[in-house]
Amino acid sequence: xxxxxxxxxNPNFAQTIDDYNRYKLGITYNEFNPAEEEFKxxxxxxxxxxxxxxxxxxxxxxxxxxxxxxxxxxxECDLSEDHFQTFWTSLxxxxxxxxDCILAYKIxxxxxxxxxxxxxxxxxxxxxxxxx
Numbered sequence: 001x002x003x004x005x006x007x008x009x010n011p012n013f014a015q016t017i018d019d020y021n022r023y024k025l026g027i028t029y030n031e032f033n034p035a036e037e038e039f040k041x042x043x044x045x046x047x048x049x050x051x052x053x054x055x056x057x058x059x060x061x062x063x064x065x066x067x068x069x070x071x072x073x074x075x076e077c078d079l080s081e082d083h084f085q086t087f088w089t090s091l092x093x094x095x096x097x098x099x100d101c102i103l104a105y106k107i108x109x110x111x112x113x114x115x116x117x118x119x120x121x122x123x124x125x126x127x128x129x130x131x132x
Contacts, residue, residue, distance in 0.1 A: 045105040
């Protein structure tokens, strides 16, 4: 079976789906410049250092539910204050405060336009729909 479909998950990104990559429909990559992004709420930059593998997996999964991974242990979260408090409370319930560390930096809309980046920054977009 040979088919070609254009998949537009991001207006800046188009991917041709064919026999080679048809099982990767939910995976898209685009070059990323945070200063060009439009955020609906407050941007929160969340970074963590977790000691045990079990808590590390739980914290990473929770962060993936609320934001987008930009580095191994760094996430960008575009959240309202209420959603951020829900997210922060769920992280507090996971970590051991004597061993682990989580930092959250709030970046306002006017400061986002001043973010500087260098090099090839590639991050996955949020998957909104899987087609099987």
